[in-house]
Amino acid sequence: MNMLRQIWIVSALNFRSLRGRLWQSLVIVVGMACVIGVLLSMLSMTEGLHSAYLNTGDPRAVFVISAGAQYEGAGSISRDKARIIMDTPGIAKLADGAAIAEPGLEVSVPGRLRKNGARAGIILRGMGSKGAALRQEFHMVAGRMFHPGRHELIVGVHAKDQFEGAAVGDKVVLPDGEWPIVGAYSTGDLRDGELFGDAETLMLSVRHKTYNSVLLRLESPGGLPAFRRALKANPALNIDVMTLHDWNVKRSADFNQFFRIIVYGVGILLATGALFGCFNTMYSAVAARSREIATLRALGYGGLPVAVSVILEAGVLSVAGALIGAAFAWARYDGVIDGFGGDIFRMIVSPGMIGIAILWAIAVAFLGGILPSIQAARRPVSDALRAT
Amino acid sequence: LRGLRYLPLVWAAILRKPMRAVMTLLAVTMAFTVFGLMIGFSATIDGVEQRARADRIFSSARFGYDDGLPIAVAHRIAGIPGVKQTTVASYIPGYVREQKNHVFLSMADADMVKVFPDWQVSQSVWNTIQHDHTGIVMSRLQALRWHKKVGDSFTVIAPSPAKADGTTSWTFKVLAVCDDVALAPDGFIFGNYDYFDKSLPLSAQGRINEVDIVAADPARSAAIAQQIDRMFANSATPTQTQTEKMAYAVSNNFGGMDVDTLAREIALAGLLMILFLTANVIAQSVRERFAEFATLRALGYGDGVVIGLVVLEAVVPCLGGAGLGVALAAWLAHHMHAIMPPSFGVPMPTMSAPVYVGAVVSACVLAFASTVLPAIRLMRMDIATALSGRT
Numbered sequence: 001m002n003m004l005r006q007i008w009i010v011s012a013l014n015f016r017s018l019r020g021r022l023w024q025s026l027v028i029v030v031g032m033a034c035v036i037g038v039l040l041s042m043l044s045m046t047e048g049l050h051s052a053y054l055n056t057g058d059p060r061a062v063f064v065i066s067a068g069a070q071y072e073g074a075g076s077i078s079r080d081k082a083r084i085i086m087d088t089p090g091i092a093k094l095a096d097g098a099a100i101a102e103p104g105l106e107v108s109v110p111g112r113l114r115k116n117g118a119r120a121g122i123i124l125r126g127m128g129s130k131g132a133a134l135r136q137e138f139h140m141v142a143g144r145m146f147h148p149g150r151h152e153l154i155v156g157v158h159a160k161d162q163f164e165g166a167a168v169g170d171k172v173v174l175p176d177g178e179w180p181i182v183g184a185y186s187t188g189d190l191r192d193g194e195l196f197g198d199a200e201t202l203m204l205s206v207r208h209k210t211y212n213s214v215l216l217r218l219e220s221p222g223g224l225p226a227f228r229r230a231l232k233a234n235p236a237l238n239i240d241v242m243t244l245h246d247w248n249v250k251r252s253a254d255f256n257q258f259f260r261i262i263v264y265g266v267g268i269l270l271a272t273g274a275l276f277g278c279f280n281t282m283y284s285a286v287a288a289r290s291r292e293i294a295t296l297r298a299l300g301y302g303g304l305p306v307a308v309s310v311i312l313e314a315g316v317l318s319v320a321g322a323l324i325g326a327a328f329a330w331a332r333y334d335g336v337i338d339g340f341g342g343d344i345f346r347m348i349v350s351p352g353m354i355g356i357a358i359l360w361a362i363a364v365a366f367l368g369g370i371l372p373s374i375q376a377a378r379r380p381v382s383d384a385l386r387a388t
Numbered sequence: 389l390r391g392l393r394y395l396p397l398v399w400a401a402i403l404r405k406p407m408r409a410v411m412t413l414l415a416v417t418m419a420f421t422v423f424g425l426m427i428g429f430s431a432t433i434d435g436v437e438q439r440a441r442a443d444r445i446f447s448s449a450r451f452g453y454d455d456g457l458p459i460a461v462a463h464r465i466a467g468i469p470g471v472k473q474t475t476v477a478s479y480i481p482g483y484v485r486e487q488k489n490h491v492f493l494s495m496a497d498a499d500m501v502k503v504f505p506d507w508q509v510s511q512s513v514w515n516t517i518q519h520d521h522t523g524i525v526m527s528r529l530q531a532l533r534w535h536k537k538v539g540d541s542f543t544v545i546a547p548s549p550a551k552a553d554g555t556t557s558w559t560f561k562v563l564a565v566c567d568d569v570a571l572a573p574d575g576f577i578f579g580n581y582d583y584f585d586k587s588l589p590l591s592a593q594g595r596i597n598e599v600d601i602v603a604a605d606p607a608r609s610a611a612i613a614q615q616i617d618r619m620f621a622n623s624a625t626p627t628q629t630q631t632e633k634m635a636y637a638v639s640n641n642f643g644g645m646d647v648d649t650l651a652r653e654i655a656l657a658g659l660l661m662i663l664f665l666t667a668n669v670i671a672q673s674v675r676e677r678f679a680e681f682a683t684l685r686a687l688g689y690g691d692g693v694v695i696g697l698v699v700l701e702a703v704v705p706c707l708g709g710a711g712l713g714v715a716l717a718a719w720l721a722h723h724m725h726a727i728m729p730p731s732f733g734v735p736m737p738t739m740s741a742p743v744y745v746g747a748v749v750s751a752c753v754l755a756f757a758s759t760v761l762p763a764i765r766l767m768r769m770d771i772a773t774a775l776s777g778r779t
Contacts, residue, residue, distance in 0.1 A: 023668060037657060
């Protein structure tokens with residue numbers, strides 16, 4: 001208890017004299033603000049994209065694609081194979097007995113981004129009669145649904161805002177003419193950055209002979225292993241079966257690992273720089289306080305409260321800087337919708353990320369403050385009192 | 389040269405607090421490491437845009453990139469007036485051993501070297517690949533990544549396109565390793581299109597992913613690109629054609645995200661971080677030695693010399709840190725391929741003129757900005773008060 005009281009008194013005294021060291025203290029605050037501002041700005045993009053992948057699709061959806069295909073466009077499933085897959089027992093049924101399953105088709109349509117005119121492909125996805133049942137969150141927000149068999153498209157709420165010529169009423173040029181956009185939908189995930197059209201009509205239009213994948217829902221989530229065994233038993237199919245969620249995890253794993261190396265690499269370099277700055281600041285803060293510290297020690301205060309007060313000062317300044325940096329990143333990027341490599345997603349600065357930022361700040365303060373604090377605690381009282 | 393005699397004075401000032409000098413130097417080094425990586429990255433993507441040739445044109449399937457085009461499209465393009473040379477290529481997107489090891493092979497026909505003379509594949513190397521059908525040529529980066537040398541075999545697993553023999557593996561022989569080119573920052577592998585085509589089932593043969601074209605007149609390449617797209621607009625396989633300049637424009641990369649600006653902003657944030665540090669260190673150092681400066685003034689040294697000393701005291705850690713930082717960035721950039729997931733297609737930083745010039749200029753700006761306030765203080769100094777130590 002006595003020790004805590006001492007820490008409290010020494011630290012309070014220290015913080016009261018902080019104003020005299022204002023400019024020096026700003027080194028830590030600005031340094032940490034830069035580190036965390038950069039870190040969270042980069043993370044807002046990478047984590048936004050990653051979480052968009054993880055949250056895309058109905059959690060119950062199961063995804064079937066050619067064995068080893070690394071992206072959906074690389075999948076090739078013939079009509080016959082698709083039929084066999086969709087007739088396999090274990091698939092959930094609608095009230096009328098129809099299987100909740102349909103083949104999927106993905107086509108990239110050349111587009112331009114509104115913000116800077118950059119060329120970027122818009123994903124045009126084929127959707128069948130089970131498409132809405134397979135995507136629980138799917139709902140129309142404007143206009144109407146396309147009519148099956150007609151040359152009509154619907155556009156996701158993000159695609160409509162991000163791409164030129166993708167608003168309801170606009171027309172998209174496909175091989176057999178212009179397809180009007182008759183409505184806008186939302187699914188609340190990555191699909192909001194895409195276009196949907198009737199799968200069979202689209203397939204004829206772009207003259208594809210095979211589908212890319214099959215999307216389906218099982219009667220029970222536990223049925224996946226049995227379903228997979230049934231499909232794998234037919235070697236002619238040569239497919240991979242997994243939950244849609246697992247497919248998305250797999251899809252995002254590569255770029256996520258890559259981005260993490262870059263983001264945390266740059267973050268660690270900058271944080272190391274801030275650490276050296278913090279060390280310098282605390283070193284001179286201890287020097288400036290040497291008389292005050294010596295007086296406290298002469299009065300009987302221990303070395304530990306003095307050391308703790310140094311680290312506390314570094315910590316408070318560092319966390320304050322981190323919060324400024326986090327506020328900057330949050331104000332600038334949180335909720336901003338942007339595109340990267342054809343995906344349209346919402347950037348995020350989450351409380352969890354701000355938590356990480358604060359941990360970084362504490363780590364930098366501790367590592368940067370530990371040597372100066374030891375020096376402060378160890379300095380012989382007589383020397384310090386004589387110091388000018 | 390007269391200025392050199394002041395160096396011991398500057399050195400002594402820096403070494404007054406050796407720990408502080410080292411810490412400052414290290415902090416500046418870190419900031420310039422980030423600066424070097426970011427500006428180097430930006431230089432890479434700018435370099436790609438600048439080096440992109442105006443006379444080269446790429447054409448691929450407008451819808452369903454992976455399904456490709458019939459080879460007849462290439463023959464019709466070759467007949468367009470103003471087209472000097474064409475070549476075709478198909479891709480093998482696959483992996484090595486594990487799915488995470490992405491690899492990408494371009495299988496091109498005999499005319500590849502005529503369309504890509506600026507790439508480092510020589511006519512003689514390409515001739516050997518025309519004779520030895522399973523041969524491939526790898527750029528150094530790819531050879532390094534897959535630990536391959538001339539004579540090694542290289543097996544790629546590719547689920548698509550489906551092969552006639554029903555297997556998914558392709559085994560090639562590395563016949564040559566060549567230099568990398570700025571236009572392919574992730575390196576490249578070229579193989580033989582005929583061999584690729586003959587390995588497919590009969591029904592899938594005769595298709596290509598890409599037609600690459602050289603226009604006789606670079607000024608007409610954009611017009612030719614449009615002409616090609618008009619020509620096939622109502623065909624079974626419409627084309628998507630663009631000039632190399634367009635394809636490699638920075639703004640069109642990364643799906644429209646402005647990574648160039650982002651990289652520069654990160655570099656600036658690092659500099660801002662250390663500006664506060666160096667400015668404080670210099671201010672502190674001047675404050676501690678105020679009486680010394682007053683002595684110099686009392687001895688008759690002018691404002692210029694005194695301020696010059698302070699500027700030099702800032703220039704040493706700034707330039708030193710910039711040098712160390714850029715060196716560390718160069719080292720990291722050189723070894724980055726080893727820690728990155730393979731074949732991500734993302735350009736690595738290049739340490740080129742913009743990095744060096746930028747680092748020197750930034751270091752000087754940093755040093756001057758750090759000395760402005762202390763210098764003003766020194767100029768306004770009242771010698772008598774300063775000498776007495778009552779500052």
